[in-house]
Each structure stands twice: as C-alpha cells, then as structure tokens.
Amino acid sequence: MDSHDKPADLRATPSSAKRLLHRSLALAGLALVVLLVLSGKWWAARSNQAVAATERAASLPALNDATGWIGLALLVVVLGVALSLGFRSIRNYRFAVDFAHRATAVTEFNQRRLMDFVELSSDWLWETDIEHRFTLMSEGMRSMANMDSAEFVGAHLWELPCNNMDAGRWSDHQQRLAKHEPFTLLISRYDLSGALRHLEFVGKPLFRHGHFEGYRGVGRDLTQRINAERELRDSEERFRTLVEGSFDWFWEQDTQFRFTRLVTSPRNEHDLDIDAVIGKTRWALAEAIGTEPHWKAHVLRCEQHESFSDFVYSRRMSDGSISWFSASGRPYYDDAGRFCGYRGVARDITAERNIQLALAASEARYRTTFEHAPVGIITLDADGRRQSVNAAFAHMLGYPRRVLLGRDFRTFTHPDDQAADDQAYRAFVSGQISSHQGEKRYVHQDGHTVWAHISVTALRDEHRGLKGFITIVEDITARVVAQRERRAAESRYRRLVDVTPDGIIVHRDDRILFANAAATHVFGAPNTTALLNTPLSRFFEKPHTEDARKSLALNRHHQAGQTLPRAQFRFQALSGTDVEVESTGVVVDFEGGPATLRVIRDISDRVLAERALQESRTRYQEVVESVNEVIFQTDLNGVFTFLNPAWTQISGHPIDSSVGQPLASFLHPDDRGRARVLFKRLNAGAAHDEIMELRIRTTEGEIRWLEAHARQMIRSAGGTIGIMGSLDDITTRKVAELTLKNVNMELEARVRARTAELEASNRELEAFSYSVSHDLRAPLRAIEGFASILQEDMAERLDATSGAYLARIRAATLRMAHLIDDLIELARLTRQTLRRENIDLSQLVEEITTEMRHESPERVVDIDITPGLTAHADRALMRVVLENLLRNAWKFSASQAVTQIAFFATRDEDEVMFCVADNGVGFDMAYADKLFQPFNRLHVTSEYAGSGIGLATVARIIQRHGGQIRAESAPGEGARFSFSIGH
Incomplete structure (x- = not known):
C-alpha cells in the first residue's frame, strides 16, 4: 500500500458506517410500517365482533388459529431483529467514527514527525508527474543546498543549468525514465551564493492500480563529501610523492639495533640484498671498528635512545665498490612507554659524494690556475670589496696581498678613472650589464702609473641577484708607452712634412733655371742662387752623368703640357751626400721656350725606410711562421x-x-x-x-x-x-669550462629539487598546524564549560584556594583559545591568495588611528602621517600589517604623557621602506631576532596583553609580498619598524 493511500482508506471508514446505518434504519422503518398495518387490521377485526356470526365465526378462527399467532410472532421477531440491527448499526457507526478519528490523529502525527525528520535531515523530498516535471520539492533543499526549490517546481531536471552534464548523459537518463527504472543521478550546479554544489537525486517510479504516476525520491547535498574525497586524494598523492621522493629506503630496527624491516622506494635503482641486511646492525654491515670516533658517537647515541639525522657512512658492496649512505632515525615506544627500536630512512649519497670529490679537485685546479696565472685575477663581493687577489696582481701594484684584501675596488685606482669605475659598478648593480671591458690606471706603490686592461664579469644567483665579481687584469703599461712614443714620432714627421715641401725646379738643356727654397735642401745648396744655371748632370757621378743628362733633356717631340713619366734618381748633393729623389715633370713654356717643370721629392728617407720595411717584413714573416x-x-x-x-x-x-x-x-x-x-x-x-x-x-x-x-x-x-x-x-680550456659548467648545472638542479621538497614540507606543516588548531577547540570548550559549571554550582562549597584554581583554569583556557585563534589566523594568512592592487597606505593608517582614538578618547596622542604613500599589495593583508604595528605602538606607548606615533617612508639602496615609529618603552636589540617568531614576547603578559602572534603574522605577510621587515629600538627610547614590499 502506498504511503498516501493509507490515510485515505482510514478516512473512508466513517462513510461506510453511515451507509450501513441508513440501510438498517430503512429496514427497521419498513418493519415498523408492516407491524402497524397488521396491528390495524387486527384492531379492526376486534372492533367488528358484532358483525354477523358467520362473519365473526369466519374471522375468529383466523385469529385463534395457530398459524395466525405464528405469523404475528414472526412479525414481532422480524421487528425485533430489525430494531436490533438498527441499534447494532448505530453502535458500529459510533465505533467506526471513533476509530477513524484515532487513525486520522495517528496518521497526522506520523506525517508531522516525518516532515520534521525531513526538514532536520540532510535530505529533501521531491516528486514528479508522469511527464517528469517536478511537482514537489521540499524546503530542505534551500537549507541544505542553498538553492531555491521553487526553481525546480514545474521544470524538467535537464532544463536546469548543470555543469557536469552533456546531451549524451541527459539522453541516457531520459531513456531510464522512459523505462520507469529507479535511478541515482549526480549533478553539479551553482547555488544562490555562486558556489558550486554537487547534488545527488535518488528516485523510484510510482504506480497506482498498475498505472505509472511519476517519480518520488530524495535529494542529498554531497558537496562536502566530494570535496573532502578530492582533498583526501590530493593529500594522499602529495604524501605518496613526498615519501617516494624523500628517501631511498625505509627501515626499522629492534631493541638490539638489528634491522627487522627494509622497504625500498620505487624510484630507488640501487640493488641491495635485503635478506643480507635483516638481522644485522648498521655498524656490522659497514664492518666498522668500534673505536672509530664517529661510529662510537653514533652507537652511544643509539644506546641512549636519541634521534639522529643525516649520519653519513660508507660500506663496501658485494661487487667490491664503495657506496656512501645517509641515515636518519628516531626511537619509537609502545603504549606502556617501553623502547621498541628505531624507525628511519636512508639515502644513497654515493653520487653526491663523488661530485663533492670532483668539485674539490676542480677547486684545486682553479686555485692552481688562480695563483699561477700570468695576469692579475681578483674576486670581489657584491659591495665591490676584494675577497681574493693572486700573486700577479699583487706584483703588478707592488703591494703585499694583505694590503689589497678587504679594500674597495676603487682603492689604488688612479683618481681620474674612479668616476668611470663608479659608473660601471652602478650599471652592474642595476642589472644593465653583466660584463665590462676597458682600460684603466692604477697607482703603483712607488707612485708611478700602471696601465691595465680589465675584464669584469658579474656573478649572479638564480634570481639575477648580484653576488660578486671576477676581474681579469692585464698589465699593458709597455704597450701604452710604445703607442705614445709612436704617436709622438708621427707628430714630428707631420711637422717635418709641413715645413719641408717638395723641391721644385725648372730646367732646360741641362741647366737649372729656377729652384725653390725646398730645392736648396734637396740639392745641398746654400741658397737658391747657387743652384741657378747649374747643370743637373753635375749632381750625378761620372759614369752616369751622360745618361742622366740624356734622360732629363727635352726632345723635339715634347710639347707644352705634356706630362713626363715618373722617374727616380740618385745623385750627389753639393754637400757631397748621396740623395735619392723621385721626380715628376711636365713640359712648360718658360722664358720664351720649352722647359721642364720638375717636382723633386727627397725620398732618401723612404728608400731607407723601404729597406728597413723589407727587413721588417722578413722578420715579420719569420715571426708569423713561427x-x-x-x-x-x-x-x-x-x-x-x-x-x-x-x-x-x-x-x-x-x-x-x-x-x-x-x-x-x-x-x-x-x-x-x-x-x-x-x-x-x-x-x-x-x-x-x-x-x-x-x-x-x-x-x-x-x-x-x-x-x-x-x-x-x-x-x-x-x-x-x-x-x-x-x-x-682554446680546445683544452673549453673542455674544462664545459665540464665545470655541467657539474654546476647538476648541482643547481639538485638544489632546486631540495628546495621544492622543503617548500612542499612547509605547506604540509602549515596545513597540519591549521588542522591541529581547529581540533584543540573542542577539549578547550569542554574544560572551560565544566570549570564554569563547577564554579557556579559549587561556589558555596569550595574554599578560596579551590575557587582560585578554577578561576586560573578558566583564564588559562581563555588564553589558550586566543592562542588558537591567532594560530588559525596565521595559518589562514599563509594560505590566502595575494590580490595585489594599488592602495593608499596613508589612508589605511588614518582609518586605523581614528578607530584607536575612538576606543581610548582619554589618551593624548600626536600622530604624524605622511600623505600619499602608496604600494602595490593585497589590501586586506596590508591592513593586518598596519593594524598590528600601529596597535603595538599604541599599546607600548601608553605610559607616556603624550603618545607620539609616526608613519613615513625612507629609501634604502633603491628600495622604499615604510616605517611606523613610536615613543614607547622600546626593547633591547639583543632580542630583536625573537620579535618575529610566534609566541616570543619581550614584555610580560601582566604588563602588556597579547599572544605573541601579531609580529609573526606581520613578518609572514611581508615575506609573502617578497619584502623584508626589521626593527630598531632601545629600552626607553621608543621603537621603529620598517618594512618593504616586493614587486
């Protein structure tokens, strides 16, 4: 029977009783009418006794006849039965009515109880008609899933927006509905607040008298379960990845430190005979001698049941090779606190050890190269101070190494070159350049100038941060001096050319007709007059005089303007010296006749130079070939x-x-x-x-x-x-560089992998801290609640000491609750996604200080806020930072007659630092490193309230922004907190 059919049947019972009562009353009425008719006839017969005897005689036997009396008796019996049935029907009707009222009350009570259960449970009810449109959707959907149930009524399920359903899946669902099969369907859609919800609909078909009337079922919100399952899978995957990526072996030992279990990581490629390890101690496997210091200390640590970390030892393997291992372990105990052995992990660090040895060898080679290089080599830190110099550089400047080390790179630089060095250094710091070459001057110990060619290369970390410099210095003093001397010689030669132009003469028929001043120098004459009318042939030696005269003479074919071929002569000057000249000529008309205008150039020096050049070329060729x-x-x-x-x-x-x-x-x-x-x-x-x-x-x-x-x-x-x-x-050098580069790349990859593992571990620890903080709330509430009940119910029966103990218990639970709240807030801020935007920090400070003034209107406060200070950061997190710093300044300056708080900005090496300063009690800088650690306080709680989480929260937020924070103070002189915000 259907749940809705039963109340209808119960309500039909009184109507059936009414119909039975009506029939019984009709039958009794009919019997009464018959009885009255027969009684009337009988009465009429008695009243007519005076009728004729024949008639009376005929009638009396009818009345006295037994048959008549029997008929009358039967009539009375029928009448009694009818009356009895009537009264019985009335009694049955009253019983049916009472029973129907009781059944209706029970049904209504069950319905109310069912509806209360539905409303209070995590499910809700729904129904559809034969066309699968929703006709009922209980209000539990709004309270459980935050969705409007009215949106479903009158609509098909597939008409509503769903994120995880497509046309194919809806088609399969509709086919199941067409077959009137039970179904379970999981859909995903957004609720009224925009959050994604996962809803499960479970339904079964409804039939009445064999006819399909729709579906009825329940709905559930599975969002939390699905999200929890997803987070559990992610957490298990992270844990599995962490476990498989953190060690090569997991091991267990008994109380005698013998291995009882050894599990190899899936990524471990080391072939280790596990059976040969089980039952032996670590020092037995390593064949260690008990007197060795590090083994002796390790065994003693194990016997004292202390944890150990990264214990490094070597062991000879079955193939004869030496392998290195790093083991970490901690003792474990049973429920009774008895020592049960050790559990831990181990890693094969053979490759790392070999790399360390290779790196040491590479370092030795580098040190040898550094010390014996023929050029100067300098290493500097990021501030430009010399960390190391080789012997060549110290010899170059004439100073001992100890004098050069620790000095700024500008030290011993020529004053005229220090500005260029500063400019190059600023370019390195700003990241504009990574290498620099050039010439500069140093001042030698004895005062003379040393010229050098420098090559500077910047050393940067993976974030492009400057770590230092390597500088190669080559002494080029000799080359610079030679260049100067060469330039001076060239200058002298140019001046000589300017003041000694070529000699010009005009001659005809072997006679000099004209000579310029330069020609006197060429021919060795005291003046130009001494050359006039002098035969040219006299300047040539006897055997060549006639040949020279013929070659210089004009012939009939020469005409004015005709250029003569270039000629080179060697003659003897009037001074008796031999002169090599080069001559070019042209036929001109001179003093009424043709003559030769000849430009004579003394090439004696050139000839000598050519001879020297030839000799130089010979020497150059020999050098080039060697x-x-x-x-x-x-x-x-x-x-x-x-x-x-x-x-x-x-x-x-x-x-x-x-x-x-x-x-x-x-x-x-x-x-x-x-x-x-x-x-x-x-x-x-x-x-x-x-x-x-x-x-x-x-x-x-x-x-x-x-x-x-x-x-x-x-x-x-x-x-x-x-x-x-x-x-x-440079093949040999390049091979060495590539080998060193590969080693460095492998080391950097290992560092990045270890860094990623540490970051994953930190995230797991933060999640664990957040979970533990939440789980601590329940026992604290229980402690506080029972202590409160004891204090209220037994206040009159407790003495002062017990009451004080209860008060201290409640105060401790309250402090613990505040600490948990602060821990949860710290964990929340750590996981919160940064949403950077341009914010006005000055305006935030103004709002916070205004709130503090309203909280303590009696205090005299002088607040100085620099306007217009902006930053690109998360607005909510920066408000937490400023509120913690300002409220600390407000709290620790409460003892001053006038509280002074300032907010301003400074610049520190191209970085903007925002500062919050006060005139409070201050603190000792010796304990400044504890300020930003959770639960570390420099003042007792009785003097200044607080949980010790505020500055740790501030430091965590600044660190997430990529900035830094520091504190400056002295006891009684106030404090200043400065922080920066990364880009």
Missing part, C-alpha cells in the same frame, strides 16, 4: 687571402688549398651563422676588435675550439680592404 696562433687575412666576404703555417698544424688543411676558400667552409655548421654575423659587424665599421669562439673540423674529423680576434684592414687612403686577425686554439 707562432702557434693562426694569423689570417680575408677579403670583405671572409675568403682567406693569407694564412700562416699554424693553420696546418691546428686544422690539418694545407695552406695552398685553404687560401681562396671562405672561413665558414671550415667551421662547424652551428657556428657558420655566427661567423657571418661577425664579418657583417666588421664590414659595418665596428669600432673595436671583435672576439668570438668558433669550432672547426680538422682533416681527421676532430672538433677544435678556436678563439677568433678580428678587426678591419684599412687602406692608407681610407676604406676597408678586408679582415685580419688571429685564431687561438
């Missing part, structure tokens, strides 16, 4: 035009076949594009030498690294004619 570096020259397209023999030694390619080939054809394919860029920069007019590292492939297939130094070749008349430079074989 050096180990490749000397090359190319055209503008990078095609070799010259190579020295070192090319064949390094590359194996013959010089004859290499000249005429482009440099790029010998390079590694990955470096050819870089080489083209190098030549492009040089052809574009690079102002300095270009340096680039390139790789070539030798004839034997070997890859060798070369350091290329290239510059333009300029014509004497201007313009680039090609590229020249050198190629230095």
